[in-house]
Amino acid sequence: MSTHVIVCDYDEALISRLERRRLVVRVDDPSRLNDAARFAQERNALHALWLRVDAPLSGLPFTMLEALHAVPLYLDVTAVGNFRTWRDQVDRLRRLNVLVMVPEDAPVSYRDLRILSSLLIPCGIRFGSPCPDWEALTDLLYYAAYGKVLHAPIQPFHFVLSGYERHQRTDFSGITFDDPSRYLHIDSRGCIALTRKELEQGAFIESDLEKLDAVGDLPAYQSRLESWRDFFLKQDGCAYCPGWRICLGAFAGTPGNRPGCQKFFAEFLEAAEYHLDLRTEATRTILRPWDACPA
Amino acid sequence: MATMILKITEQCNSNCAYCDVVTNKPRAGHMPLALLETVFQRLNEFLEADPRTEMNVIWHGGEPLLVGPDYFRAAHAFQQKHCRGTQGRIRHGIQSNLTLFSDAFAEPFRALGIDQIGTSFDPEPGVRGPGKPSNTDLYNRNFMRGDVTARRHGLGAGIIYVVTKRSLERPLEVFYYLTNLRLDGGFNMNPVLLYDSRRDDLAITPHEYVEFLGALFPVWWKHQARYPNVDPFYSLTSIIRDRELRLGCSDSGRCAYGHVNVDPAGETSQCGRSSDWGLLSYGNIRDRSLADILRDTQRDVLMERNNILRNGECGGCRFWSICHGGCPLDSWPKHGDLLHRSEWGCSRKAFVERYYEPITGLRFVPHE
Numbered sequence: 001m002s003t004h005v006i007v008c009d010y011d012e013a014l015i016s017r018l019e020r021r022r023l024v025v026r027v028d029d030p031s032r033l034n035d036a037a038r039f040a041q042e043r044n045a046l047h048a049l050w051l052r053v054d055a056p057l058s059g060l061p062f063t064m065l066e067a068l069h070a071v072p073l074y075l076d077v078t079a080v081g082n083f084r085t086w087r088d089q090v091d092r093l094r095r096l097n098v099l100v101m102v103p104e105d106a107p108v109s110y111r112d113l114r115i116l117s118s119l120l121i122p123c124g125i126r127f128g129s130p131c132p133d134w135e136a137l138t139d140l141l142y143y144a145a146y147g148k149v150l151h152a153p154i155q156p157f158h159f160v161l162s163g164y165e166r167h168q169r170t171d172f173s174g175i176t177f178d179d180p181s182r183y184l185h186i187d188s189r190g191c192i193a194l195t196r197k198e199l200e201q202g203a204f205i206e207s208d209l210e211k212l213d214a215v216g217d218l219p220a221y222q223s224r225l226e227s228w229r230d231f232f233l234k235q236d237g238c239a240y241c242p243g244w245r246i247c248l249g250a251f252a253g254t255p256g257n258r259p260g261c262q263k264f265f266a267e268f269l270e271a272a273e274y275h276l277d278l279r280t281e282a283t284r285t286i287l288r289p290w291d292a293c294p295a
Numbered sequence: 296m297a298t299m300i301l302k303i304t305e306q307c308n309s310n311c312a313y314c315d316v317v318t319n320k321p322r323a324g325h326m327p328l329a330l331l332e333t334v335f336q337r338l339n340e341f342l343e344a345d346p347r348t349e350m351n352v353i354w355h356g357g358e359p360l361l362v363g364p365d366y367f368r369a370a371h372a373f374q375q376k377h378c379r380g381t382q383g384r385i386r387h388g389i390q391s392n393l394t395l396f397s398d399a400f401a402e403p404f405r406a407l408g409i410d411q412i413g414t415s416f417d418p419e420p421g422v423r424g425p426g427k428p429s430n431t432d433l434y435n436r437n438f439m440r441g442d443v444t445a446r447r448h449g450l451g452a453g454i455i456y457v458v459t460k461r462s463l464e465r466p467l468e469v470f471y472y473l474t475n476l477r478l479d480g481g482f483n484m485n486p487v488l489l490y491d492s493r494r495d496d497l498a499i500t501p502h503e504y505v506e507f508l509g510a511l512f513p514v515w516w517k518h519q520a521r522y523p524n525v526d527p528f529y530s531l532t533s534i535i536r537d538r539e540l541r542l543g544c545s546d547s548g549r550c551a552y553g554h555v556n557v558d559p560a561g562e563t564s565q566c567g568r569s570s571d572w573g574l575l576s577y578g579n580i581r582d583r584s585l586a587d588i589l590r591d592t593q594r595d596v597l598m599e600r601n602n603i604l605r606n607g608e609c610g611g612c613r614f615w616s617i618c619h620g621g622c623p624l625d626s627w628p629k630h631g632d633l634l635h636r637s638e639w640g641c642s643r644k645a646f647v648e649r650y651y652e653p654i655t656g657l658r659f660v661p662h663e
Contacts, residue, residue: 229442232475232476240465241475244471244475
């Protein structure tokens with residue numbers, strides 16, 4: 001059986017065909033969250049419940065969310081909203097296994113993420129615009145990577161800072177379930193795509209759900225996993241940038257990005273190295289003569 | 296350990312701008328299988344006579360993959376047939392541009408014990424590739440495909456990057472490109488060796504090579520853990536800081552009696568370059584044993600060179616123990632003999648004195 005996590009909308013007929021698989025179930029109506037969780041968990045391992053709403057966090061029914069305290073909850077919202085309307089819900093949110101995602105192209109998101117993080121609520125930035133605000137992102141990176149005040153993880157920074165290995169590519173597209181080596185997206189007819197965007201565009205890699213376990217053998221799938229090499233076929237592309245190993249060309253194709261993205265990802269890489277050193281340091285045995293001798 | 300460069304073909308599917316084989320109009324055809332069998336008989340004879348020695352066989356070309364996977368299967372069969380008691384002392388390696396590598400090569404390579412492919416790569420247009428002008432796009436696409444396939448079969452591929460005049464325009468970008476392509480390291484930056492004016496647009500001087508390395512070295516030194524096994528920096532650091540002597544054929548001063556090149560017709564020479572230039576020819580492997588070829592008196596000049604240089608041009612140089620005057624062949628185009636030092640050898644000294652020592656604070660102390 002394929003080890004991929006399957007991402008699909010809450011569709012009982014479809015989920016019934018995906019028994020014993022790990023699922024991310026997407027819901028666009030908060031009132032259906034509990035049903036979706038219950039139904040998916042009857043037959044599957046629920047990797048996460050993904051709520052995608054065109055509303056701010058402040059507009060969500062928090063009492064309904066509380067019943068989902070044991071479910072990984074991915075809240076994809078437009079903004080945090082008015083703090084005064086949800087400040088009483090902070091403890092409730094903290095008790096949930098939650099990740100609050102806000103869009104990068106809303107300037108208020110940078111402030112919102114700092115608020116959420118400082119309240120110890122895991123959160124993240126969802127990239128959408130081809131040319132993000134690199135200065136604002138750099139400021140947020142510094143906060144996430146070097147901030148001394150206790151704060152919750154901010155994605156994708158945390159993903160990279162905690163998982164970066166020097167001699168491997170670091171692909172943070174999994175933060176939005178768009179890493180084909182880990183996630184496959186399926187529509188209600190059982191057609192399979194490699195990312196959510198491709199699913200929405202009807203760009204499928206396989207149209208027969210019965211062949212789900214063979215997707216990994218498809219040449220098109222293999223080719224996608226090696227598509228990072230395409231950057232090395234261009235004469236003046238992202239492959240020439242020191243930060244490529246952690247951005248993998250995610251913002252290629254927008255001329256206005258450079259040098260902003262180069263500078264940002266070079267800073268990001270330095271932060272990743274710093275955290276790698278911290279992790280390595282944590283595993284070192286340090287002589288402490290005042291400790292008891294090991295037996 | 297002795298080294299045999301086994302040039303089974305001079306044909307190549309690429310037309311690289313700096314290749315001597317291409318420039319010399321390569322001979323048609325591959326080494327006949329009957330001759331390849333003779334090579335294995337000679338190998339066995341040589342290894343049986345000296346049970347302490349080993350032979351490093353480097354399959355070379357032209358492009359050696361042009362011969363097809365069955366050729367390597369035949370090679371393995373010859374080894375099984377003729378080298379039963381000595382095959383454990385034969386190490387196989389291969390130098391290929393990878394563009395023809397396919398699944399079919401994996402099994403015969405495994406049988407021969409090949410787990411690494413030496414290759415070369417250059418992203419700059421017009422430097423490598425088939426046709427005139429070189430079709431770099433096609434070459435690079437095929438290289439990537441071959442690299443994917445090789446890695447899938449657990450074959451590592453170390454890259455040689457040839458530093459040309461075009462590299463000088465953006466050294467750091469080239470460095471990042473190569474380190475991104477090989478995150479786990481394993482590439483070497485060698486200067487392009489062009490001894491005439493046929494490609495002035497690519498040729499560089501030893502000074503330019505030193506400056507190229509100097510532009511990269513501070514970044515490498517600061518982030519050595521991020522960029523492992525990047526040569527010449529890694530090897531130099533092993534030599535200077537870790538006191539491990541890691542020298543190649545051009546620096547060791549010991550190539551005289553340890554190297555032999557066998558061309559597709561069985562003609563032997565000192566090495567690939569001497570063969571390309573028609574120098575230091577030792578006769579045909581059909582007619583002479585490997586022991587005789589490796590003891591040929593023409594080789595004595597390479598040993599004498601060590602004494603001549605040490606007491607002459609290289610006298611008093613504190614880098615002698617890691618340079619030995621560089622590759623003797625470098626002396627030929629300028630002086631018409633093999634007895635002068637290589638300008639490229641001196642570039643190592645220049646790099647260490649101008650960049651390595653000031654940046655690292657380490658000082659090279661000659662080895663005993």
